[in-house]
Amino acid sequence: MKMVKIRTRVNGKDIRSEVEPRELLVHFLRENLGLTGVHVGCDTSNCGACTVLIDGKAVKSCTMLAVQADGREVTTIEGISKNDELHPLQKAFLEKHGLQCGYCTSGMILTSYWLLKNNKNPTEEEIRKNLSGNLCRCTGYQSIIESVKYGAQLMKEKEKEEQQIEVR
Numbered sequence: 218m219k220m221v222k223i224r225t226r227v228n229g230k231d232i233r234s235e236v237e238p239r240e241l242l243v244h245f246l247r248e249n250l251g252l253t254g255v256h257v258g259c260d261t262s263n264c265g266a267c268t269v270l271i272d273g274k275a276v277k278s279c280t281m282l283a284v285q286a287d288g289r290e291v292t293t294i295e296g297i298s299k300n301d302e303l304h305p306l307q308k309a310f311l312e313k314h315g316l317q318c319g320y321c322t323s324g325m326i327l328t329s330y331w332l333l334k335n336n337k338n339p340t341e342e343e344i345r346k347n348l349s350g351n352l353c354r355c356t357g358y359q360s361i362i363e364s365v366k367y368g369a370q371l372m373k374e375k376e377k378e379e380q381q382i383e384v385r
């Protein structure tokens with residue numbers, strides 16, 4: 218099969234690759250780039266375990282071909298922490314027990330990350346609606362919702378801290 222050249226920026230790094238035209242983005246990220254925090258739960262766009270950010274927007278990566286990521290910026294769960302420090306949303310999921318097996322967790326976090334970047338003070342209803350395309354078979358959803366609420370609080374605190382550092 219004829220390979221196609223693509224250029225993407227993944228977690229802040231420029232990547233040049235050759236892919237089969239039929240290769241799904243989720244498989245490209247996991248198998249070609251080793252980003253195994255992107256999970257395959259269903260391959261049929263139902264579970265949300267494969268969610269990544271494409272140009273900042275949450276997208277199920279099993280619904281996209283790798284060639285469609287050409288020229289785009291992709292962020293996976295591996296890309297949201299800084300200098301080995303967990304992102305506030307990751308901390309919140311840990312502290313509020315928003316996961317058990319963890320299979321759905323990267324998708325839950327990235328879908329919520331997208332919401333909180335666009336809406337710092339979401340209502341519980343907005344959080345639930347935003348996660349309606351993400352399935353978890355372990356926790357029940359209450360602890361996930363609590364984690365996102367707490368994550369919103371931690372993200373605001375972190376932002377304030379960073380602004381204070383800039384002013385000093």
Ligand code: FES
Binds near residue numbers: 257258260277279
């Ligand atoms: S693997 Fe993509 S939505 Fe389930």
Ligand code: FES
Binds near residue numbers: 316319321354356
């Ligand atoms: S924590 Fe196991 S599927 Fe959600």
